[in-house]
Amino acid sequence: MKSNDFKEVCNYLDSTLVFGIKPGLERMKKFLELANHPEKNTDFIHIVGTNGKTSTTKMTASILKYHGLKSGYYISPHIHSYTERIALGGDEISEKEFSAIFYEIFPFIEKVNSAGINGSMTQFEILTCMMFYACGKNNLDVMVMEAGMGGRWDATNVADAKVAGLTGVSLEHTRILGKTIALIASEKSEVIKENCLVALNSTGSTVNRILLKKALQTGSRLYVYKKDFDIRVISESIEGAKVSLKGIYKCYDNIYIPLAGDYQIKNLLLSVVLSELYLGRLSLGAEQEKINEAVKKTNIKGRFQVISKEPFFIADASHNPEGIKNFVKNIKKFFPDKKKIIIFSVLKDKDYQKMLEDIIKIADILIVSSSLTERSLSAEEIKKDALYIADALKTKKEKHPEKIIAVDNIENSVKYALNLAKKDVIISLTGSITNLEFVKTV
Numbered sequence: 001m002k003s004n005d006f007k008e009v010c011n012y013l014d015s016t017l018v019f020g021i022k023p024g025l026e027r028m029k030k031f032l033e034l035a036n037h038p039e040k041n042t043d044f045i046h047i048v049g050t051n052g053k054t055s056t057t058k059m060t061a062s063i064l065k066y067h068g069l070k071s072g073y074y075i076s077p078h079i080h081s082y083t084e085r086i087a088l089g090g091d092e093i094s095e096k097e098f099s100a101i102f103y104e105i106f107p108f109i110e111k112v113n114s115a116g117i118n119g120s121m122t123q124f125e126i127l128t129c130m131m132f133y134a135c136g137k138n139n140l141d142v143m144v145m146e147a148g149m150g151g152r153w154d155a156t157n158v159a160d161a162k163v164a165g166l167t168g169v170s171l172e173h174t175r176i177l178g179k180t181i182a183l184i185a186s187e188k189s190e191v192i193k194e195n196c197l198v199a200l201n202s203t204g205s206t207v208n209r210i211l212l213k214k215a216l217q218t219g220s221r222l223y224v225y226k227k228d229f230d231i232r233v234i235s236e237s238i239e240g241a242k243v244s245l246k247g248i249y250k251c252y253d254n255i256y257i258p259l260a261g262d263y264q265i266k267n268l269l270l271s272v273v274l275s276e277l278y279l280g281r282l283s284l285g286a287e288q289e290k291i292n293e294a295v296k297k298t299n300i301k302g303r304f305q306v307i308s309k310e311p312f313f314i315a316d317a318s319h320n321p322e323g324i325k326n327f328v329k330n331i332k333k334f335f336p337d338k339k340k341i342i343i344f345s346v347l348k349d350k351d352y353q354k355m356l357e358d359i360i361k362i363a364d365i366l367i368v369s370s371s372l373t374e375r376s377l378s379a380e381e382i383k384k385d386a387l388y389i390a391d392a393l394k395t396k397k398e399k400h401p402e403k404i405i406a407v408d409n410i411e412n413s414v415k416y417a418l419n420l421a422k423k424d425v426i427i428s429l430t431g432s433i434t435n436l437e438f439v440k441t442v
Contacts, residue, residue: 006095009102010082016123023153026117031129032158034108038136044159045144045274046151048188049167049201051323052267053146055259055300056167058087059271061144065090066294067279067286072138074131074145074156076124079301079436086131088138101130101137124148128155142278152190162281164191165199165274167267168322169207182206189214196220197277199229199248201270223248223273231269238306238334241265248276252288257295261304261330268295302436304330311421312338316430319347321354327430328358339425343413344386345369346431348377353385355431360389365420366401369413371434379406410438 032039045060047053054075061073070089078084086093093101109129113120121129128148135143147154169185185207192198192214200211203226215222223229234242240258243265245251257268276286302317304327312335318327331340342363346352360366368382383406393400407413410429417427429435 004096004099004103006099009099012102013082013123013126016121016126020122021124021149022118022122023150024118025153025155025158027112027115027121027125028128028155028158030112030115030117031105031108031121031125032132034111035105035129035133039132039159040136042135042140043142043278044161045142045163045165045278046147046156046159046161046191047144047165047167047274048147048151048154048191049165050169050184050320051318051326052167052201052263052270055264055267055303056165056270056274057144057146058300059268059295059298060165060274061087062090062294062298063271063275063286063291064142064144064278066290066297067275067284069141070139072131072135072140072143074128074143076127076146076148077433079433082127085127086134088134088140093134097134098130101133105129105133122155125155132159144274147188147191150184151188153187154191157191160193161191161196163197163199163274163278164193165270166201166207166211167270168202169204182210185210192218192220194218194220197223197281199223199225199270199273199277201225201266223277225266225269229269229273231265233265236260236265243268245269245272247272247286249280249285252286252291255288255292255295259300259303260306260334261326263326264303271295302433311418312426314426314428315436316428317433317436318355318430319350319432321351321358324355324358324430327428328362331362331426331428335426337424339364339422341365341367341417341420341425341427343367343369343410343417343427343429343435344382344431345371345379345410345413345429345435346377346382347373347375347434349375350432352377352382352431353389356382356386356389359430360386360393360401361399363401365417366390366404367407367413367417368404369407369410371432371438372409373434376432376434379408382406410435414438 057073061071064071072088145156147156230246232244238260244253305315307313318324368379370376370379386404390400
């Protein structure tokens with residue numbers, strides 16, 4: 001690789017998808033050693049959990065930026081461009097800087113690949129190395145990063161996080177993380193390092209017990225939702241919500257979040273608490289006005305996002321049963337009387353039948369489709385399962401879709417739905433973040 005060409009970098013990263021997921025930190029540790037530990041002068045806040053990581057990560061980074069810190073964030077996956085994954089000082093990394101960082105670290109990647117450490121570096125490992133390298137190059141005060149999967153063996157876990165947050169735990173990636181909530185929580189708890197400050201956005205006794213045990217083992221302090229911090233909703237609409245927060249150190253009244261849904265309100269609460277804990281380590285305090293400004297300016301795509309109002313079109317990245325339950329809850333809450341056209345596309349490795357069971361109960365018309373990636377389930381296969389579930393509901397005389405239609409790809413599905421849309425109809429696209437690349441069709 002000889003030129004600083006963004007497209008060439010993207011092609012290389014795309015090619016590394018074949019290496020899949022390889023649990024283990026040996027390749028990451030080798031890279032950091034070769035690169036002279038570019039992460040050593042940056043603090044880290046580590047966010048794990050089944051859902052809500054990206055929203056929490058972006059809001060936390062924004063709050064810290066508005067408190068005068070040079071903060072960044074690291075998220076995954078992206079919707080349109082790899083540059084969406086890394087933000088430095090409040091802005092997404094440019095294509096030019098992204099390419100420059102890649103070419104600077106490429107010799108280290110080659111050395112790791114030839115070191116005989118269970119094969120070549122994965123795409124996520126390379127991107128995580130780029131993030132660490134960018135931290136050092138840009139002299140960041142703090143990087144807020146979300147784990148890609150789990151915690152223990154995730155590439156991000158080579159960082160020694162000062163603060164950690166858990167958004168919640170449900171069954172996902174069970175082949176790798178374990179088949180029970182307890183096993184998955186144990187994997188995620190491994191991001192808790194010595195003397196870490198930890199905030200838990202869950203009320204489940206199993207998860208709480210496991211994280212408390214890990215906190216005691218590491219001399220860390222655990223703060224728990226409802227016990228140590230809480231939230232009160234003042235008003236709520238499809239445009240967002242006004243809330244009062246009880247943080248760890250003080251209360252914050254009339255905070256406005258321009259995002260819909262109960263789960264985003266909880267993500268906001270966790271973001272404020274994590275910011276409090278990190279600022280407290282610096283002997284600083286969080287300020288209400290700065291929190292309000294930071295949250296207003298945070299741009300989070302594809303999380304029950306209103307793309308259009310005529311017709312009403314909602315893009316949603318829910319990609320597992322828990323996420324779909326939240327999606328369904330929001331649809332019923334904000335649009336109880338509207339006819340609902342749901343476009344559903346999902347990846348093969350997801351528990352899509354459970355997701356369909358909830359989707360079908362609210363859809364008046366269900367359009368099943370495919371994002372046409374290697375991991376995407378075919379529209380016809382989804383339709384077959386959807387018809388089976390709908391027939392069972394019909395037999396019980398319960399609500400089911402008037403029509404279930406298979407359309408070859410997302411773009412055509414959106415066009416088809418728009419042609420069907422009349423007054424008092426909403427269209428929603430959900431099932432996978434990979435679907436959102438095609439929302440520009442609207």
